[in-house]
Amino acid sequence: MQQTFYDFSAFELLKDKKPLLVCDDAFDSFGIEFPCEVTRFSAFTSNPDYEDIKSGVKVLRKNKCDFIVAIGGGSSIDTAKSIKYYNHINLPLMAVPTTSGTGSEATHFAVIYRNGKKQSIADKRLLPEYVILQADTLKTLPLYQKKCTMLDALCQAIESWWSKKATQESILYSQKAIYLILSNMESYLHNDNDGNTKMLVAANLAGKAINITTTTAPHAMSYKLTSLYGLPHGHAVAICLPKVWRYMENFDYIAKALGTEHYEDAVSLFEEMLLELEILPPQNINEDDLDILTNSVNRQRLSNNPVRLNKSTIKKLYKEILEIADGEEN
DSSP, rough: OOOOEGGGGGGGTTOOOOOOEEGGGGGSSSSOSSOOEEEEEOOOOOSSSSSHHHHHHHHHHTTOOOOEEEESSSSHHHHHHHHHHHHHHOOOOEESSSSSSSOGGGGGGEEEEEEEEEEEEOGGSSSSEEEEEGGGTTTTTTTHHHHHHHHHHHHHHHHHHSSOOOOOHHHHHHHHHHHHHHHHHHHHTTTOHHHHHHHHHHHHHHHHHHHHHHOOOHHHHHHHHHHHHHHHHHHHHEEEEEEEEHHHOOHHHHHHHHOOOOOOHHHHHHHHHHHEEEEEEEOOOOOHHHHHHHHOOOHHTTTTTSSSHHHHEEEEEEHTTTOOTTTTTT
């Protein structure tokens, strides 16, 4: 059973442990203290590689660690999960997200790269046993990153709701997440403590939703945008979602959760929000990019989408996402 804490009191669980601390360089700015000695592992990239994970397993075993603590964004938490997975021993895992978007602390999935290819790991043991949602960890997050991670959580909640795998439980998580995101966006972007707390909770709820349903077409189409143009994941998925939603021509009931009556109004609202947040399409587009993007989409990831998208439709959607006029790609 996953336990959630709203301060660092959970660290008392580590008092007699030998934890492996998985974190990036941002950890040093938080002033976090542990009630025990920790072994730190930071030798991983923002897109963790299988070789990074093997190094982490070696460090864990060499230091005879009996607990894993992940402090950071999705990369840190996914690295910690993957170390646990490839260690083949079910050590307890505590996750402390320092961004309010990935929801990785609430899922049993992890994403790493192996031989340059994205690899998803799914295992019930990857769901952290303990989660700390501490608003102070968001204080130093740059504004652009705050926008991107918030949008990732919002997209997760919307996609989970329309997913083929949606359940009553996942829909409830999605509804609560969307409400918290929209009603606390201004406070969060102004870095207020209450807004940060509510956004951490919203991201956690969105993570719980996709833990049940997984994501759909906007996420499937976002990955190559990230690698091709260097866009943060939340930015990439956010510019995909309204175009996919408009094509599907459905889900007025989700539009109502966004404060509108019809899906077209919700899509327009979403696009206006992106303009206001200055989340724009990439500008450095090459003529071959459309084909590269279209061919990159994993068909299995699309299978969860409620409306079927064929290859020509995907290419058309990418043209809209990148704001390429007809004939311009030639």
